[in-house]
Amino acid sequence: MKIRLRKIISLFLILIMIAPLTVKAEETTYGQFLDDLAKAEKQLANNKNSINNAKGQITTDNATITKLKSDIEEFSKEQTKLQEEIIESNKDIEKKKEQTKSIITYYQVSKGENVYLDYVFGGETITDVVYRLAIVEQITEYNDKVMDELRELIKKNEAKKQELKEKEKQYEQKIEALNNEISKLNNKVSQLGDLSPGLEQEVEAKKSLVNFYKDQGCRNRSDVIGRDCAVGTSNGIFFRPIKKGYITSFIGYRWGSLHRGLDIGSPDGRSTPLYSIGYGRITSIWRDGNGANNVNVEYYKNGVYYTAIYAHMSRYGNIYNNMSVTPNTILGYMGDTGYAFGVHLHLELWPCRLYVDSNCRTWDKYTAYVKKLYDSGKSRGAETYISFPSRTYQYWYNK
């Protein structure tokens, strides 16, 4: 099981080491950086737009809610009014009923046949009876009509009340839906708001990159970085070790230990000459435990001693120990001797005289000292003293 796992891991490591080397590096133009910046700016603007739209919608929703609430209040008032009308109408009906009753009593007639009995037994004249009957009939008829109208009114009011109640319910549901929408929009605003600083930083970073290339002489969209513009080595105190190449891996922690050197690739592979990065002296031409051909060169610059280690060479140049070298001296050729997963130059460069200064008198002291320099941020080795593109697989075209 353990062996299998190790096999899988090694295969994985080989794949990730080899894959980038087989990638065909394309020429990067100034226009690509401009496009990158424009894209980031557009993203930021879109984000801001979305936030503003959501905020606008929240304001609209809140206004709608206020309006709905005031409508509901109106409905409620109207219902009270309708109820009052119903009560009044009922009272009126009762009154009319009373009125009819008292009229009948007054004229001593009631519905039915007793009026005729009165006539038969009371000795009243037929004219009287007919006259009284006519009055009573007229008034009761009129009252009945009024009462019918009132009942109709009550019915209408009840229906209207019901309608208003329904409307109230609908409006309350609308308010609830709007409140839900508002809370969703608030979430959206806060999520989009969280994105903003990152997008702003991205825009700033891309802007400074564009400005950097502009300062380095890039003018036209078609300008190739490293060939038409940004070809200078103004930032470095040493030259680059090859004329045309790219970084495949920077200095930093890798699988728990510090990768002390820059890994540099070239389209010319094993035939790529490796030049000394400055004026110095060869201190060691050596083969390590894994069979890598390496050369150490000591440099002295602005009062500081540096040691450079050039590793994995396929073969050496015409060099010998203690030889004085210049930026035109070919130390050897790029290779993959030793522990390497592809043809590349592993270049270490740290401010210490290897095997001489007390900080790096032994190999162990050297690696510990380098780690200390790196961890404290005092130096990033070759990245600090030589000007390289800031990204992997970005070409340069001269030393």
Ligand SMILES: [Zn+2]
């Ligand atoms: Zn390396």
